[in-house]
Amino acid sequence: MVFHITPYSHNSDVPAQHLWLNRAGRPPKYRCVNSTGRALRPKFIGSTPSPEPDGAYSMDAISTDRTTLRALNEPGDKKNIRPSRKEAESAVRTLLAWAGDNPDREGLKDTPKRVVKAFDEWFSGYDADPEAALARTFEEVSGYDDIVMLRDIDVESHCEHHMAPFLGRAHIAYLPSDRVVGISKIARVVEIYAKRLQTQETMTAQIAEAIDKALNARGVAVMIDAVHQCMTTRGVHHPNVGTITTRFTGAFKDSDELRTRFLRLAERA
């Protein structure tokens, strides 16, 4: 597993080593990239490290000073760097005080616990594997080769820039080649990606790619239509703006007619 690390772009008081707690035993391999994706030469601590062929370095060789992890969308990665529940609760306490309130007053006393518990649910997608959700496919399709479409899948996610909710609907279609998947699994894949910190664009692409790969589909179409609370309740305050993102692969990418059919079916939602 390769981790991507970037330097902090904001000042942070979180001790960097908290990001590197490894409960799994062996430290994972990773390499450093900056925000433009270019490889950085990491600062070394301790003895001279032995670089891996592709520029990956073993974890204990790299200074964790002012570095943080990126690419946390990989299932399971979070375990390696997850702080304790107590630490998470104490961070919420800090935010309560930062907001201007007294974290010790009656009404807020248990809020850190509740917030951290809510996080368990809102960000449960880090512990789930979309590939596993799509692993069971069926080849008995009696020659069915037309669009399979799920409309109006609820999307409840959080933007990675503000951790604000964005809520909406996903419409997903694929053209089976030789196998199909239980339709609830498609909705499950949406849920897994949504229960992570996301951008709508990334999530749209991830869903399309996961389905494409698992089903060897002739084409996949994904459309997400969502309202971002970071836009409605803060910043520009545009409460009625919906964001629509689409991703088409294979036949959907190549054929205007198929895309039009998909968009028509989605519109009827």
Ligand SMILES: [Zn+2]
């Ligand atoms: Zn945002």
